[in-house]
Amino acid sequence: MNYPPIPVKHDDRTAFTPPVIECGEAMVALSTLSPRISVYPAYYHLGYAGTQTEAFLRKGVAHRLASAAEQLPAGYQLVVLDGWRSYEVQASLYEGFRQSLIAQGLTDEEAIIHELSKFVAKPTMDIEKPSPHLSGGAVDLTIAGPDGWLEMGTDFDDFTELAMTRHFEELPEPTEKELVIRNNRRLLYHIMVDAGFTNYSNEWWHYEYGTRSWARQTDQQPIYGGILEIHEKCVE
Template sequence: MKPYQHVLIAECGESLVPLSLTEFAVVTPHPYVERGAPYGDRSPYWVRQSVATALTQAQLNLQAMPLGWRLQIFDAYRPLAVQQFMVDHTAQELAQQQGLDLAKVSDLARQALMEAVYQFWALPSADPKTPPPHSTGAAIDLTLVDSDGQPIDMGSPIDEVSARSHPDHFHNQSHAYSQQVHQHRRLLRQVMSEAGFEQHPNEWWHFSLGDQMWAWRRAQVTGQTAIARYGNITPAG
């Protein structure tokens, strides 16, 4: 289990709602849908109602700055089937990058691959005590775009399985490009944290509000025990 999965959940029953695809920039076509992820009649642009409200506030925080930038939503709600699909896809992709055939690797090599995958992807657990963050409707992956809708350089793409994905990876690098990228990441973290979100420790793009990850990060900051209010959810929930 990951540390945040020990946090207790007191499900509040709040509904999933669709994000406004005119209020926020979005990635189209959706990359997981394009790969064949099994969303069915569900949408990667759903979140809990309070998360949607907080995202609007984060957007307002950003627009209060004289940059003309917007939030671009990459991904939000994931059914468990999609979580499993993307874990399998990432493992296959990582194996190919290493010149390996995932179907033929040794158990030891497979274990090493999956350990790398699970640094960035949550286990597709159906256990109500350990839901994947995105399957709660409380987690969101996002980035920044400029006034023309062009992505701001964040130093690495969303979902990259590498050290570059860590939020402060570029912090201690002195050359100008690294510092610029670090400032972009700091800005995203600032507008999101001011709206109540907490950032994933390994992923510059991942923020959540109300799930186990959020509660765990809050407890680290405040020193007080926190309880999550969102668990795994179905569209009817």
């Protein structure tokens, strides 16, 4: 299946964001949502505090994810690496990346914050202005085929320019392997966008629906505020 190039997306983080009008959707567990979707909780396997074996998304996001999965070729499925993310997990990721930057020799605090902002949202408990994963509207994922996970050019959470969604679109003379990677990213991008998601251009694996970033990219109203904890009343 051939898909067109991934289009250029401009940074929208400084654009005006309408206030969230919370729609009240429940969360849905993804492990039993569809046979075309599997869950591999990446941060749980890495040992981050507060993580769990299940992944959750808002109901509307989950249904769109299932719709995207149905567009994959036979024998392929989406692999969810992360969905809703608690404040505790977000704070741990943020501090972990901060320490890695310091270990690499970055000492200027302003420069550290700038680098952090590219890849890890600042943790917050403000449910009116939540980080994307705190809202239940953001999902990190890849694709698995008959022979395992597709080659996407980097690991999940690779914080280099190679992880930029369009990186392999811009190579003047791509190798055969690089063409495979480019086409795999195109496949993921187009099935997700066709299902209503937007992509964060620095991360090939990150997609959103109903969030503040999604609202800026689509000129719509964000419909998901923050969810600070998962309990029986908020899970369907």
